[in-house]
Amino acid sequence: MTELAIKKKQRPKNLDLSTIRLPLPGKVSILHRVSGVGIFLCLPLILALFQWSLSDEGFASVQAVVNNPIGKLVLLGLIWAYLHHFCAGIRFLLLDWHIGIDLPSARKSAGLVLIISLTLTAIIGGTLLW
Amino acid sequence: MKRNVVGAHYGLTTWIAQRATAVLMAVYTVIFLVAVLAVQPGTVDAWRGIFANGFMKFVTFLFFLSLFYHAWIGIRDLWMDYIKPTGLRLSLHVLTIAVLIGYAGWASKILWSL
Numbered sequence: 498m499t500e501l502a503i504k505k506k507q508r509p510k511n512l513d514l515s516t517i518r519l520p521l522p523g524k525v526s527i528l529h530r531v532s533g534v535g536i537f538l539c540l541p542l543i544l545a546l547f548q549w550s551l552s553d554e555g556f557a558s559v560q561a562v563v564n565n566p567i568g569k570l571v572l573l574g575l576i577w578a579y580l581h582h583f584c585a586g587i588r589f590l591l592l593d594w595h596i597g598i599d600l601p602s603a604r605k606s607a608g609l610v611l612i613i614s615l616t617l618t619a620i621i622g623g624t625l626l627w
Numbered sequence: 628m629k630r631n632v633v634g635a636h637y638g639l640t641t642w643i644a645q646r647a648t649a650v651l652m653a654v655y656t657v658i659f660l661v662a663v664l665a666v667q668p669g670t671v672d673a674w675r676g677i678f679a680n681g682f683m684k685f686v687t688f689l690f691f692l693s694l695f696y697h698a699w700i701g702i703r704d705l706w707m708d709y710i711k712p713t714g715l716r717l718s719l720h721v722l723t724i725a726v727l728i729g730y731a732g733w734a735s736k737i738l739w740s741l
């Protein structure tokens with residue numbers, strides 16, 4: 498092993514999640530993953546709802562799901578997950594283009610992603626579900 | 628380069644596919660929201676009408692395929708990050724692909740049964 502490799506091995510590591518204070522861009526990043534996994538797990542639900550909504554008998558059942566408080570909450574959660582993933586994704590695309598990669602800009606855009614996705618959730622969720 | 632049987636594709640293809648599918652989905656999202664706002668579907672006929680024409684059918688199917696391809700890349704990254712044993716990771720990769728191909732078949736059936 499080279500000297501550098503040995504040095505790397507001896508670096509202190511802290512992987513204790515409870516003691517790590519994640520900065521804002523880190524929070525947006527993990528929420529991007531969490532929202533993606535959430536949407537993936539809900540894919541059968543989304544396809545089933547889409548299929549039902551297009552049939553004569555199913556349309557009313559899907560309307561009942563939308564009007565049910567728990568159904569509304571789940572769908573609102575999904576809309577947030579989609580919009581957060583959408584906004585955070587656009588931020589990552591901009592970072593890929595080397596736009597806003599300095600630390601102050603990256604922090605600011607992370608905050609903007611959280612605010613814009615929550616605002617869009619209120620507007621689009623409100624329009625579609627109420 | 629040391630290549631792992633369940634490693635990434637060692638190229639730009641997947642990385643670009645993840646971004647290209649994201650852009651396709653973003654464009655479709657706008658088309659869908661505009662269509663819903665324009666039609667205001669309060670009845671099943673109006674709602675079905677949105678997907679009745681060939682263009683909407685095509686772009687909606689394209690959206691679903693982009694979604695499933697995008698999901699494959701994202702979930703594959705997840706397995707690569709958290710699941711270290713090769714056999715288990717390979718099994719999860721196969722399972723993820725199988726499920727997503729099934730969803731693609733389901734989505735085509737929904738759209739072309741209209």
